[in-house]
Amino acid sequence: MPPRLTFPGLILRSTIGSLLIVFISIVLAAIAHGYSIAGTYKGSAIQNGPDPSIIAVTGTDGLTHWYMYCTSGPISETDRTNGTLNSHLMLIYQSTDLINWNYVSDVFTKRPKWVGSSNLWAPDIQFFNGKYYLYYTAANAGSHGTKGSGGAIGVATSSSPAGPWTDSGAAVVEVQTNRWVYDSHVVLDDYGPAPSGLRYIFYGSFVGGIHARKLSADGLHSDKTSDVAITTSERYEASYIRKHGGSYYLFSSAANCCNDDLTGYSIFVGRSATLLGPYTDREGISLLDSRAGGSPAISMNGNRWVGPGHNAALTDYAGQEWLVYAAVNRADSFFVGGNFTKRTPMFDPLDWNNGWPTVRGGFWASEIVTDRPAAQPGQPNTYVTSYVVPDSPGVLIPELSDEFDGSKFTWTWAAGRVPATGTYGLTPNGTFSFAVQNADLFKDRNDASVLIEPVPASDYLVEARVYLPIAGDFTNHNYAQAGIVIYRDDNNYIKLVHVAINGTRQTEYAKEIPTGQRYGNTIIGPPADWTYLRIAKRTNQSTGEETYTSYTTTQTDVNGQPVNWIHGGTWTHSLGTTAKIGLVSMSGTGYTAEFDYVRVSTVQP
The missing domain is CATH 2.115.10.20 (Glycosyl hydrolase domain; family 43)
Structure with missing residues (x-):
């Protein structure tokens, strides 16, 4: 093909x-x-x-x-x-x-x-x-x-x-x-x-x-x-x-x-x-x-x-x-x-x-032989269903979480790429405003600004509420996007964003590495003006391999808390404890993203 x-x-x-x-x-x-x-x-x-x-x-x-x-x-x-x-x-x-x-x-x-x-x-x-x-x-x-x-x-x-x-x-x-x-x-x-x-x-x-x-x-x-x-x-x-x-x-x-x-x-x-x-x-x-x-x-x-x-x-x-x-x-x-x-x-x-x-x-694709299908009449079913338990936040890590209400702001800009004055900052509504940049973080084009803070030393879950007001009207706004990254450097990161792809609006979950095909992506649930994004990072204790699992939702309960999280794909990567949690708003112009909060917590066992 x-x-x-x-x-x-x-x-x-x-x-x-x-x-x-x-x-x-x-x-x-x-x-x-x-x-x-x-x-x-x-x-x-x-x-x-x-x-x-x-x-x-x-x-x-x-x-x-x-x-x-x-x-x-x-x-x-x-x-x-x-x-x-x-x-x-x-x-x-x-x-x-x-x-x-x-x-x-x-x-x-x-x-x-x-x-x-x-x-x-x-x-x-x-x-x-x-x-x-x-x-x-x-x-x-x-x-x-x-x-x-x-x-x-x-x-x-x-x-x-x-x-x-x-x-x-x-x-x-x-x-x-x-x-x-x-x-x-x-x-x-x-x-x-x-x-x-x-x-x-x-x-x-x-x-x-x-x-x-x-x-x-x-x-x-x-x-x-x-x-x-x-x-x-x-x-x-x-x-x-x-x-x-x-x-x-x-x-x-x-x-x-x-x-x-x-x-x-x-x-x-x-x-x-x-x-x-x-x-x-x-x-x-x-x-x-x-x-x-x-x-x-x-x-x-x-x-x-x-x-x-x-x-x-x-x-x-x-x-x-x-x-x-x-x-x-x-x-x-x-x-x-x-x-x-x-x-x-x-x-x-x-x-x-x-x-x-x-x-x-x-649990999706598996690697261990345990059950056989009943391929002929009279053969039994040996498979027993068990359902995966989605990742969920444990204890909030307050020093890495930010409600963007002005009480603190300890973020910095990666690689010295500071956006133009007046295109970002805290708002009176308690959000962080970040204009979509005509810049990117994609293979050899690495001119987008990334707002960063440290990751925890052990496994964690990061959640953000992100506003990107691109109407779902089938007009082309390639490839304006905003969301979160787990960022080691410009060629090593995990990214979860609300993105415009031609006439569609999708949530993209991507991985970049410095060799081979370099960039790959999958898709999760549908976005809205306000979309909730989650990435859960875990380390395999046997192999040391890091896994990063994605979740999205646009739904909230009567108290305004996100519910009905959609479980998306899991990328593996080697980002380490020197990686950063980052925010991006890039790949287009004419829109301004807002981040209502970033909450970092331990991840439930």
């Missing part, structure tokens, strides 16, 4: 598109609770299988056979010809236990004529009309010369889940000039209060957002006149619909899928009574809003897996649901000489908490 767009902190996906057909048999073994797909091929671990889609089929042997389909690419680091990485044209794997997987074949032995040399991504497997349909993205079917052009959805059919596959010879969803036509998912509208009985095809990505339209009865065409917007632009891709508890749930992925060890891709959910929406998140915010809604179902949690995204799901024979997705091992994150990210297929239990899905009780 060649580079799409680069925003400050929002860098999109990449891959390759060469061709090789290799007929091999590969056994894939489990190594996580849930588990990642691993094993050996040509002496190397199974390392790649993005955008998985899965289906169960009863075989002639009486067993259930599970088939998984993945985006084109190599299988592992050693999957090469004369030193060049091979790219299978969408991989098919098969399993009878959802643990050990065998390579079956590639979907195509050569690209369909209509797609030209296009990369083939994101297969979506369906069965209806007595045959199998495999929908896929032809990523380069159109020109990428103008914003929004490029990409179309194709389909191939077969009488067997293993193929051979016959392509339809034309696009099901055509190339469009105003949106990226990627990442399809077909859904039968047979659920909820007023089902139509029709099939719809969902598709779309960051440019233009996710859309849906009617699919023809033969599954080979779509009705462009029925096209409906499902999400706002600049936020989501990789749609997947799950039916649960009388509602439709839209799973979709946000941020960067393919940024090596800084991949911040994460999965968010909205809920609707009807298939075509509107979808709203746990807080009632629409996924169509400029201040985009979406409740996290999984993000990175501080272990070796980052960038969990682009999912499918299944229900095993014991009734336990499992999320199927891809993630990046941050210790082995990219193909040598290939210039793109390894994305490993993953399985983890999908739980439901008060009507909302979360992976593994909110």
